[in-house]
Amino acid sequence: MYWSKLGRVMLAPCGRRAVAACGFSWTAARSPRSVCVRNQRLTSVRSASQTTVDPDEVRRFQSLASKWWDEQGQFAALHAMNDLRVPFIRDHLLSVHTTRHPGKPLAGLKILDVGCGGGLLTEPLGRLGASVLGIDPVGDSIGTAQLHSSSDPDLRDRVCYRACTLEELSAEEEEEEEQGPGQFDAIVASEVVEHLANLETFACSCSLMLKPGGSLFITTMNKTSLSYVLAIIAAEQLLHIVPRGTHDWQKFISPEELERLLESNGFSVQSVQGMLYNPVSGAWSWANSTAINYALHAVKVRNDPPAEQAEESSSPSADAHS
Numbered sequence: 001m002y003w004s005k006l007g008r009v010m011l012a013p014c015g016r017r018a019v020a021a022c023g024f025s026w027t028a029a030r031s032p033r034s035v036c037v038r039n040q041r042l043t044s045v046r047s048a049s050q051t052t053v054d055p056d057e058v059r060r061f062q063s064l065a066s067k068w069w070d071e072q073g074q075f076a077a078l079h080a081m082n083d084l085r086v087p088f089i090r091d092h093l094l095s096v097h098t099t100r101h102p103g104k105p106l107a108g109l110k111i112l113d114v115g116c117g118g119g120l121l122t123e124p125l126g127r128l129g130a131s132v133l134g135i136d137p138v139g140d141s142i143g144t145a146q147l148h149s150s151s152d153p154d155l156r157d158r159v160c161y162r163a164c165t166l167e168e169l170s171a172e173e174e175e176e177e178e179q180g181p182g183q184f185d186a187i188v189a190s191e192v193v194e195h196l197a198n199l200e201t202f203a204c205s206c207s208l209m210l211k212p213g214g215s216l217f218i219t220t221m222n223k224t225s226l227s228y229v230l231a232i233i234a235a236e237q238l239l240h241i242v243p244r245g246t247h248d249w250q251k252f253i254s255p256e257e258l259e260r261l262l263e264s265n266g267f268s269v270q271s272v273q274g275m276l277y278n279p280v281s282g283a284w285s286w287a288n289s290t291a292i293n294y295a296l297h298a299v300k301v302r303n304d305p306p307a308e309q310a311e312e313s314s315s316p317s318a319d320a321h322s
C-alpha cells in the first residue's frame with residue numbers, strides 16, 4: 001500500500017496533465033487547484049494568481065540549472081547548509097519515528113522535497129534511507145538532479161524527481177484520493193519559500209500532502225533590516241556569495257508570520273532555530289538569534305483548516321505574500 005501509493009506519484013506517466021514525471025522539461029500544467037477542506041467538501045478552484053510560481057524566479061533558476069553540483073560555485077552556501085539541515089530534519093523525525101535500521105535511520109519514511117533544485121538536500125535524505133520525491137518547477141534543475149543521483153546505486157530506488165509544483169501534485173492527490181489523508185511523512189522546503197509567489201497556496205498544499213502528524217521543515221530568511229544588509233547588500237552585491245538578484249527582501253518572512261500562516265493551515269510549530277553563515281569559513285552554525293536565517297519544524301495537527309479559514313484563504317485578499 002505504502003509503496004504502491006508512492007509509486008503512483010513517482011511513476012505517473014509523462015505527459016499526463018502535461019507535467020513531466022521524472023522528466024527534464026517543465027510545461028505549465030492546468031490551472032493549479034487546491035482543496036483545503038475535504039470534509040466540508042469545499043472545493044476552491046484557484047486562479048492563476050494563486051500559483052506559487054513566480055516566473056522571474058523560474059527564469060533565474062533556469063539560468064543556473066547546470067551549476068548545482070559545483071561545491072565552490074554559486075550554490076556553495078547550500079552545500080554547506082547540509083551540515084545543519086540534514087541533522088535538523090533527521091533528529092526531529094527520529095524523535096517521532098522509531099528506527100529499526102541502524103545504517104538507514106529514515107528507512108520507511110516518505111519525504112517530499114519541495115523546490116529541490118539539483119537535489120543537494122534530496123540526496124542525503126535518500127542516503128539516510130528515506131524514499132524522497134524531489135520536485136521543482138525548473139525542468140533543467142530536475143534534469144541535473146536526476147543525472148547526478150543516477151550515478152549513485154544507493155539512491156536509485158530511493159530518490160525520484162519530477163518537474164512540477166506542489167500545488168499540481170496536491171491537485172493530483174485530490175483527484176486520486178478523494179477525502180483521503182496526505183501521503184508524506186515529511187515535507188522539506190529549504191531556502192524555497194522566499195522564492196514563492198503565494199505562501200497561502202504553499203501552506204495549504206503542504207497540509208494536503210502530509211499525513212496527520214507529519215512534519216514540515218522550512219529554512220528561510222527573516223524579514224529584518226539585518227537580513228537586508230547581509231543577504232542582499234553583503235552576500236549579493238559586495239561578496240558575490242550568491243548571484244545578484246537571487247533574493248527579493250519583500251518576500252522574506254518573519255518566523256512569527258510564518259507560524260501564523262502555518263497554524264491557520266492546520267500546523268503546530270514545534271521549533272524555530274536561528275542559523276548563521278560565516279562567509280570566511282563558508283560554514284553554518286546554529287544561532288540564538290533568528291534575525292537573518294532560521295529553520296522551522298512544524299507538525300500537521302489536523303487534516304483540514306476550519307471552513308471559514310479555507311474560504312478566506314481562497315479569497316484574493318489572502319494572497320498577502322505576493
Ligand SMILES: C[S@@+](CC[C@H](N)C(=O)[O-])C[C@H]1O[C@@H](n2cnc3c(N)ncnc32)[C@H](O)[C@@H]1O
Pocket residue numbers: 052053054057058061078114115116117118119120121135136137138141165166189190191192195196197
Ligand atoms: C535557493 S534554491 C533551493 C534549492 C534546494 N532546496 C536546496 O536547498 O538545495 C530555491 C529553489 O526553489 C525553486 N522554486 C522556485 N519557485 C518554486 C515553486 N513555485 N515551487 C517549488 N520550487 C520553486 C527554484 O527553482 C530553486 O530550485
